[in-house]
Amino acid sequence: MSSLILRRRAAIAAGLLLPFAGAARAQLPDRPVRLVLGFPPGSGPDVVGRILAEGLREHIPAGVVVDNKPGAAGAIAAQEVARTAAPDGTTLLFGEVGQLAMAPSTYARLPYDPARDFAPIAEVAAVDFAFVVPASVPADEFAGYVAWAKAQPQVFMGTFGAGTPGHFGAAILANAAGLRSEAVHFRSTGDAMAAILNGNVQGMFGTVALVAPHVTAGRLKALLVTGPARSPLLPAVPSVSEVNQPALAFDAWFGLVAPAATPAPVQAALEGAVLRALAAPALRARMQEAGFRVAAQGREPFGARMRSETARWAEVVRATGFRAIE
Structure with a gap:
């Protein structure tokens, strides 16, 4: 098959995909997206969250804001998103390993369930x-x-x-x-x-x-x-x-999750916006200079990471005899 034919077929395929890409973007919220962050300004999660937010503003037309809600090792922020946020894509949790994988084993009465209450959007970075x-x-x-x-x-x-x-x-x-x-x-x-x-x-x-x-x-x-x-x-x-x-061998990882009832097309649109933002060389360079490894994993691999890490840290917590926080 000639290279000319291959190029024509690739161009046709790209043209067919453009409407689908446009449809995905159309599912993005028409109001600013709020990234709720459970740690104070200047903390590690805050640094990487704000770098991401700046990059996302190019891909989410309505804009992106970071809302710091520190306290209880991130549990206050996670509870807010899980319990009170509308499942429309306008409020996301910028979470980390402690909130999304360790907390089920380290809290006796956790006010949210990461597996039940959240839909993974994308893993952003790790350190x-x-x-x-x-x-x-x-x-x-x-x-x-x-x-x-x-x-x-x-x-x-x-x-x-x-x-x-x-x-x-x-x-x-x-x-x-x-x-x-x-x-x-x-x-x-x-x-x-x-x-x-x-x-x-x-x-x-x-x-x-x-x-x-x-x-x-x-x-x-x-x-x-x-x-x-x-x-x-x-x-x-x-x-x-x-x-x-x-x-x-362990790390701290960071990612975006949405309320579990967020419609799948909205999840997909947000996932695409995050992955496009993380592909920008300038953003990747900023994260690396700050000491973070860019992950850029979409919904499925991030969900698998959350599940495997939850199981791993549950075993570690049991082995250490750590008493769950009341």
Whole structure:
């Protein structure tokens, strides 16, 4: 078959698809879309959510606004979208792993059900963690740290709150390495960072973007990153596979979900708008510079990710003996 015929057929196919693409866009809301975000301005979810919102404004004609509703580790925002938002595409939750996969196991009475109350729209981005220790700890690599920590009566692990990825990462590490450790939960990122920098705790999982400047300046040592490969922000730090710690492979991910009753054509239109926004090189560069990996997964793969992560973290929570938050 000649290349000319192939090109003609491709052009015909593209022409046939144009009406369908236009129909999908027609299902977008005719009022501004509100992204409800359960964390304060300047937090990691807020940074990536606002980058996405700026990109979406080119693809959602009515506009996009970010509405921060912090509190209860994101549960307040998730409950609002699940319980009171109209299922018309105008109100979406910009959620993260804690709200959408961990909360069913970490809350005794969660005021929403991620699997029942939300329809996945798209996974947007993910961020890896680094295990960091104070510069005063006499170990420069992971095996040396484990040997040192085992020789201590007890080591303290800082976290950004009970029931967070960093909390469970520390529990997984203690179990895998056989450490006598105790988690110290801080109420703010600043308090947790001050504790690790001052040597008041002897280990912590922090997002790569958060800890990288301190590692580069020599104030902290990074012993591994939790992603499948080394991070561009910490290229000298080995991944979990390099230190033979597969149980510590975890990340924090972020995505958009809609109220479950949102019509499928509206879900599809929103999914298309998000994926088009995430394809823009400038947006991808901004996210990568901020330390995030662009995911750009649509409804089906994001839904599968939510289900698999919910099952995975349920097992971790049970194994750690964590008591559900009332």
